Amino acid sequence: MAKHEYSYYPGCSSQKGASSSNLEKSVETLCEELDIKLNPIPDWNCCGASIGYAGGGELPRMTLSARNLALSEKHHPDQDVVATCAACWLNTREVQERLNHNPTLKAETNIALQSVKLEYKGNKKVRHMVEVLIEDIGYDVLGSKVKKPLEGLKIAGYVGCQTNRPFGIDGESFENPMYLDKMVETLGAEALTKYDKKVACCSGALMFSEPEKGQALVKDIIESAYDSGANMIVTPCPLCQANVEIYQDDINARYKTKFDMPVMYYSQLMDVAFGRSALDAALNGNIIQSKRLREIADK
Amino acid sequence: MTTAVNQAMVEKYKGNFLKEVTDNVEEGSWVKMCMQCGVCSGSCPLGPHWDHPPQELFMMIRANKREEVLSSTSMWMCTSCYNCVARCPRGLPITHIMHGLAHYSKRMGMKPKHQPTEQFGQMFWDNLTKKGRVNELKLGLGLYFKDGFAEGVKVSMGKQKLGLNMMKAKRMSPMEMLGGHGVKDLSGFHAMLKKAEELEAARVGENTDAK
Ligand code: SF4
Numbered sequence: 113m114a115k116h117e118y119s120y121y122p123g124c125s126s127q128k129g130a131s132s133s134n135l136e137k138s139v140e141t142l143c144e145e146l147d148i149k150l151n152p153i154p155d156w157n158c159c160g161a162s163i164g165y166a167g168g169g170e171l172p173r174m175t176l177s178a179r180n181l182a183l184s185e186k187h188h189p190d191q192d193v194v195a196t197c198a199a200c201w202l203n204t205r206e207v208q209e210r211l212n213h214n215p216t217l218k219a220e221t222n223i224a225l226q227s228v229k230l231e232y233k234g235n236k237k238v239r240h241m242v243e244v245l246i247e248d249i250g251y252d253v254l255g256s257k258v259k260k261p262l263e264g265l266k267i268a269g270y271v272g273c274q275t276n277r278p279f280g281i282d283g284e285s286f287e288n289p290m291y292l293d294k295m296v297e298t299l300g301a302e303a304l305t306k307y308d309k310k311v312a313c314c315s316g317a318l319m320f321s322e323p324e325k326g327q328a329l330v331k332d333i334i335e336s337a338y339d340s341g342a343n344m345i346v347t348p349c350p351l352c353q354a355n356v357e358i359y360q361d362d363i364n365a366r367y368k369t370k371f372d373m374p375v376m377y378y379s380q381l382m383d384v385a386f387g388r389s390a391l392d393a394a395l396n397g398n399i400i401q402s403k404r405l406r407e408i409a410d411k
Numbered sequence: 412m413t414t415a416v417n418q419a420m421v422e423k424y425k426g427n428f429l430k431e432v433t434d435n436v437e438e439g440s441w442v443k444m445c446m447q448c449g450v451c452s453g454s455c456p457l458g459p460h461w462d463h464p465p466q467e468l469f470m471m472i473r474a475n476k477r478e479e480v481l482s483s484t485s486m487w488m489c490t491s492c493y494n495c496v497a498r499c500p501r502g503l504p505i506t507h508i509m510h511g512l513a514h515y516s517k518r519m520g521m522k523p524k525h526q527p528t529e530q531f532g533q534m535f536w537d538n539l540t541k542k543g544r545v546n547e548l549k550l551g552l553g554l555y556f557k558d559g560f561a562e563g564v565k566v567s568m569g570k571q572k573l574g575l576n577m578m579k580a581k582r583m584s585p586m587e588m589l590g591g592h593g594v595k596d597l598s599g600f601h602a603m604l605k606k607a608e609e610l611e612a613a614r615v616g617e618n619t620d621a622k
């Protein structure tokens with residue numbers, strides 16, 4: 113039996129062949145290294161995060177997360193719920209808090225859940241994967257696993273919005289959370305603590321509907337990383353990762369910039385530092401490659 | 412096109428829009444707590460594109476500017492960044508109120524025309540409720556074709572390199588088109604959502620009938 117077990121909410125973008133499947137793969141490798149077992153919530157559904165409100169009212173949207181939570185309560189009664197996606201985590205945790213504070217909504221949710229023969233109680237702890245790493249594993253253990261320090265990497269830690277606000281990680285400040293920088297340094301890389309777009313918004317789901325406005329935000333996020341001397345951005349959030357990485361061509365065309373900035377997940381860095389292969393770290397899942405990181409992985 | 416329930420609401424609340432919002436909009440009961448400090452208005456990442464930042468919307472609600480509020484594009488510019496929530500001295504769940512106002516404007520048939528986030532958001536919802544999980548490829552293609560076929564081909568051609576890059580990186584599977592992911596208990600899932608929608612509609616309807 114694994115040392116740490118959790119009830120896992122993967123979320124849509126982590127599915128096989130979806131936009132953050134590289135996060136999924138790299139987290140899987142990480143869990144092998146740290147003796148963590150993530151048990152997927154059986155038959156989970158989309159949580160409707162962020163822009164679901166355009167079609168779904170409050171109650172239908174809450175019912176989505178309540179079904180996932182009720183499934184977790186039923187199948188994994190003693191395990192905390194863990195999500196890797198910032199939006200999924202925020203949304204699931206928030207729905208639980210709001211349902212538990214509003215008896216009418218909770219009662220109605222449970223009426224709707226009778227259709228799937230489930231009952232929502234609302235007694236789960238809903239956690240982000242980085243909370244597991246910081247609180248249950250700890251920086252010391254993470255550091256002790258490092259076989260190949262990530263020397264020479266200068267990393268802009270881009271925390272973004274939803275891993276940070278409104279809940280925060282490890283009680284850190286909203287304006288300047290340090291956990292990502294600490295992780296980076298634990299792995300032997302240089303954390304550019306002066307990076308001033310650390311908690312800026314990437315435009316989230318509005319990147320699809322308002323691409324020009326969204327790209328203007330991302331341009332600043334990348335520019336500031338270059339200005340701080342970064343050769344890589346790292347983030348815990350799948351939407352941030354996608355938005356900051358995949359539109360660099362469009363941004364270059366629009367703003368006559370020459371951006372070519374790799375945007376990696378914390379989990380990919382850890383995999384490489386822990387001595388795992390480029391394949392295990394899902395480095396091929398990125399559109400813009402970091403030569404340096406790959407060299408370390410292939411060493 | 413405004414809806415029947417819109418007419419009923421106008422009659423029921425007769426110039427008391429704050430009460431209407433309090434009773435019917437998600438987290439709307441918080442609006443009266445706003446002290447108009449303006450902190451939230453400086454927080455929105457797309458702020459320059461908002462006709463009325465959150466603080467102003469809250470003021471307009473109190474001033475009974477029902478039509479201006481509900482037909483505004485502003486709340487559709489919310490990126491759910493939670494900057495405002497983290498900073499508001501009164502603890503208003505501003506993000507949810509924005510989502511709630513947007514949804515309510517739709518329910519009343521007052522939503523702004525051709526608002527891209529409204530359209531994309533509806534597509535997202537339809538996509539996820541169909542199978543219980545989001546199919547990113549169809550969602551992406553749907554967006555390109557939302558302005559009609561010719562426009563769609565143009566936009567999707569422009570995005571072709573992006574699509575190919577994503578496929579190469581195995582992050583956008585063409586297999587998704589053939590079925591993709593979904594929940595197993597689909598009939599239960601649909602019944603659950605239908606029930607939730609009914610319960611919610613009844614709540615708004617009830618308020619309407621109560622007079
Ligand atoms: S969550 Fe929405 S309303 Fe609040 S600061 Fe961000 S964009 Fe503005």
Ligand code: SF4
Pocket residue numbers: 444445446447448449450451452465466469498499500501502503505
């Ligand atoms: S920050 Fe809060 S109190 Fe201040 S204007 Fe915005 S909603 Fe009102």
